[in-house]
Amino acid sequence: MFDIPPELLGEDGIYRKELKIAVELALKAGANIEEHCKKVGTKAGQQSETTLQISTKQNDADFATAIDILNEKIITEGLLSHFPHHQIIGEESTGTGSLPELTSDPTWIIDPIDGTTNFASGLPLTCVSIGFCQNQIPVMGIVYAPMTQELFLGVKNKGSFRNGIPICLSPSTLAKTLKDSIVLFEFGYARSEESIDKMLNAVKRILQHGCRTTRCLGSGVLDLCYVAMGRLDVIYTGVSEEGWKPWDYCAGMVIVQEAGGCIRSLQNENDEFDDCGKVVPGSSFDIYSKSMICAVHPGLLEECRNTVLGFK
Numbered sequence: 001m002f003d004i005p006p007e008l009l010g011e012d013g014i015y016r017k018e019l020k021i022a023v024e025l026a027l028k029a030g031a032n033i034e035e036h037c038k039k040v041g042t043k044a045g046q047q048s049e050t051t052l053q054i055s056t057k058q059n060d061a062d063f064a065t066a067i068d069i070l071n072e073k074i075i076t077e078g079l080l081s082h083f084p085h086h087q088i089i090g091e092e093s094t095g096t097g098s099l100p101e102l103t104s105d106p107t108w109i110i111d112p113i114d115g116t117t118n119f120a121s122g123l124p125l126t127c128v129s130i131g132f133c134q135n136q137i138p139v140m141g142i143v144y145a146p147m148t149q150e151l152f153l154g155v156k157n158k159g160s161f162r163n164g165i166p167i168c169l170s171p172s173t174l175a176k177t178l179k180d181s182i183v184l185f186e187f188g189y190a191r192s193e194e195s196i197d198k199m200l201n202a203v204k205r206i207l208q209h210g211c212r213t214t215r216c217l218g219s220g221v222l223d224l225c226y227v228a229m230g231r232l233d234v235i236y237t238g239v240s241e242e243g244w245k246p247w248d249y250c251a252g253m254v255i256v257q258e259a260g261g262c263i264r265s266l267q268n269e270n271d272e273f274d275d276c277g278k279v280v281p282g283s284s285f286d287i288y289s290k291s292m293i294c295a296v297h298p299g300l301l302e303e304c305r306n307t308v309l310g311f312k
C-alpha cells in the first residue's frame, strides 16, 4: 500500500535514494504516532498520557511531546546517516529560536508530528512531514498520516500520489466559486486580542460573503494535502500572527502544486505578477512567508483572498 510509485523510482527518478529513505523514516516515525493515538481512551492510554512529557513553547496551547522529539531524532539521524552533507531544519531543534536560513545546499525540512494537539488527544488528523529543497526550492514532499493510513508523495515535475495512485484536481474544481467552496483556516497559537479580532473578522467576512462551509482541522500539512485532493477548496493562514512555519508548508506545497493547486502569500510579500497584473500562481510563494493562501484554482484563490483581507 505504501510502495513508491514506479514513476518516481524509474530511470529519471532523480531523488530516488532520497525518496526511499525519507519514506522509510516517515513510516517509522508514523508508527510512534499510531502507537500513542490507538491507546487514547483505553486503560493503557492513561499510562501513555504520563509518558507524553508535554513541554510548552510560545504559550500553553503550543507544545511538543516526547514523541515529537523522538521522531525528529529518528528522522534527522536517519537522513544524516545516508546524506551526511545535507542540511536539516527541524521544528523541534529550531524550537522557539530564530529560523535557520535556507541555503542553496540540499536541505530537509521536517515536522516530526504535524497536528501535535490532535496527536496528543488521539484525534486522527496528524502526520509526519518531510520536505526536501534544492537551491532553496521545495522539490519533494513526503507526508504520512498513520491514523488514516495515507502516504502522500510529491516530486517536482513528476506529480503527486496518494498511496501510490496519482492525484490531480478534477476539471470540475475549476468552476468553484467561494460560495460553493469549503474554506479552511487554522487559528494557530495567536492569542492577543488584536490577533483574535483580525482572525474572527476574516471569518465573518467569509460567512457574510457566503461559502459552503468552513473547517479548522488542526494540521496545516494535511490541510495542503487535502486541497491537493479537492477535499478542501481553499485554505489560508497569516491574517495575523497565526501564519505557519517552513515545516508546515514545505512538503505539502510540492504535493498540492504537483496536483494542480495554486499557492501564494496571503499578504503582499514577494508576489510576481503576469502582464495582466494577475499574480503568477505558485511563482512567488516562499516557505518563509508569514502568510499563505492555497486553492484549487487561481480565480478562487483571489476571490477568497479579497474577501479575507476585506478588499472589494
Ligand code: IPD
Binding pocket: 063, 111, 113, 114, 115, 116, 117, 186, 187, 188, 189, 217, 218, 219, 220, 221, 242, 243, 244, 245, 248
Ligand atoms: C501546527 C498545525 C496547526 C497550525 C499551526 C502549526 P504543530 O503544527 O499545523 O494546524 O495552525 O500553526 O504550528 O504545532 O501541530 O506541529
Ligand code: CA
Binding pocket: 068, 091, 111, 112, 113, 114, 115, 116
Ligand atoms: Ca509539529
